[in-house]
Amino acid sequence: MSRIVTYSPAYTIVPTYECFNRCTYCNFRTDPGKSPWLTLSAAEELLKPLQSQNICEILILSGEVHPNSPERQAWFQRIYDLCELALSMGFLPHTNAGPLSFEEMQRLKNVNVSMGLMLEQLTPKLLKTVHRHSPSKLPEVRSQQLQWAGELKIPFTTGLLLGIGETEDDWWETLEAISQIHQRYHHIQEVILQPHSPGSQQTLNAPPFNPHQLPEVIFKARRILPQDITIQIPPNLVKDDQWLLACLEAGARDLGGISPKDEVNPDYPHPNEQLLREILQPAGWELVPRLPVYPQYESWLSVDLQKLVKKKSLQKKDIIDELTENPVQVSDRLSREEIYNR
Ligand SMILES: O=c1nc2n(C[C@H](O)[C@H](O)[C@H](O)CO)c3cc(O)ccc3cc-2c(=O)[nH]1
Numbered sequence: 001m002s003r004i005v006t007y008s009p010a011y012t013i014v015p016t017y018e019c020f021n022r023c024t025y026c027n028f029r030t031d032p033g034k035s036p037w038l039t040l041s042a043a044e045e046l047l048k049p050l051q052s053q054n055i056c057e058i059l060i061l062s063g064e065v066h067p068n069s070p071e072r073q074a075w076f077q078r079i080y081d082l083c084e085l086a087l088s089m090g091f092l093p094h095t096n097a098g099p100l101s102f103e104e105m106q107r108l109k110n111v112n113v114s115m116g117l118m119l120e121q122l123t124p125k126l127l128k129t130v131h132r133h134s135p136s137k138l139p140e141v142r143s144q145q146l147q148w149a150g151e152l153k154i155p156f157t158t159g160l161l162l163g164i165g166e167t168e169d170d171w172w173e174t175l176e177a178i179s180q181i182h183q184r185y186h187h188i189q190e191v192i193l194q195p196h197s198p199g200s201q202q203t204l205n206a207p208p209f210n211p212h213q214l215p216e217v218i219f220k221a222r223r224i225l226p227q228d229i230t231i232q233i234p235p236n237l238v239k240d241d242q243w244l245l246a247c248l249e250a251g252a253r254d255l256g257g258i259s260p261k262d263e264v265n266p267d268y269p270h271p272n273e274q275l276l277r278e279i280l281q282p283a284g285w286e287l288v289p290r291l292p293v294y295p296q297y298e299s300w301l302s303v304d305l306q307k308l309v310k311k312k313s314l315q316k317k318d319i320i321d322e323l324t325e326n327p328v329q330v331s332d333r334l335s336r337e338e339i340y341n342r
């Protein structure tokens with residue numbers, strides 16, 4: 001019997017690369033005022049050709065404008081409008097735009113099927129190093145986001161950034177914190193274990209997180225996190241096929257949003273789905289597309305969003321049908337029932 005590993009066919013749009021934080025491992029940001037904001041008409045042009053592809057998720061990933069800046073409201077409105085546009089074109093938005101106010105989060109809930117923010121690491125030590133110039137990375141600020149998302153019943157994605165100067169004990173502490181908050185609100189759909197991967201733009205001169213260590217972290221994380229939280233790993237940052245398989249053996253079950261470009265790690269292109277299937281299938285893993293909202297959270301969404309999600313689920317069924325009819329891609333050991341029920 002094949003085992004299932006999921007991914008989300010996605011495309012990333014970036015409202016702006018400008019960011020008032022300066023995380024030293026970042027390959028994404030520009031200085032404030034140095035990156036034009038994505039206009040709605042430019043976004044529409046990006047999204048149009050995707051309508052005929054099997055893409056469901058639009059990841060809205062942004063640099064940040066300071067909460068007290070006079071530009072903040074316009075920045076937020078642009079993000080909101082981009083989500084609305086994506087919805088109107090039949091896509092399902094997932095926004096990760098750094099910490100938001102409670103009201104901003106509440107408003108974005110209406111135009112997103114899930115949202116996300118990496119907790120990264122809770123240890124305050126990093127405020128003296130990689131986050132010295134990053135007020136958004138205050139551990140209390142990020143924990144509070146998880147709490148607000150819970151109160152607002154927003155299906156949420158969070159995760160750890162590994163290898164930015166923390167200790168092993170820091171990992172377990174951050175994972176414990178995620179577990180505790182989930183036990184209160186039951187809203188964390190997935191936890192990303194993201195290995196720090198140096199790129200050409202960053203100022204931090206540190207080695208990459210050793211991906212050979214990742215299976216061990218996953219194995220332990222699986223024991224700390226509640227069973228209903230899925231562990232996600234980015235396949236482009238775990239290049240070695242054998243270690244990718246080892247990550248799955250250790251308990252990872254999702255490969256995240258797979259898009260033409262990884263905006264966060266532009267030096268590490270995503271492998272295409274065909275290649276991934278070729279790695280996974282001989283080891284008995286079936287790669288199955290999913291939506292950016294996990295099925296158990298659909299009832300948390302507004303009626304309008306639920307309708308759109310239902311429509312997308314049906315389209316996804318057709319895609320899976322196509323895949324299962326192709327014996328080269330998907331073995332017949334997996335019953336369709338099993339795929340659909342995810
Ligand atoms: O392609 C990427 N997708 C990233 N995603 C997308 C993510 O894989 C999917 O949007 C979710 O799994 C929802 O389907 C993130 C989403 C978050 O909420 C938080 C952090 C990330 C980080 C990345 C990333 O580095 N690269």
Ligand SMILES: C[C@H]1O[C@@H](n2cnc3c(N)ncnc32)[C@H](O)[C@@H]1O
Pocket residue numbers: 025026027096117118120161194195196197198199202264265
């Ligand atoms: C979107 C998320 O990507 C993570 N992120 C930012 N820079 C890097 C990097 N060089 N390598 C891996 N992950 C990174 C941050 O944790 C951010 O929250």
Ligand code: SF4
Pocket residue numbers: 019020021022023026027028029062063064098134136
């Ligand atoms: S990682 Fe996010 S918060 Fe940090 S500088 Fe880059 S865009 Fe800004």
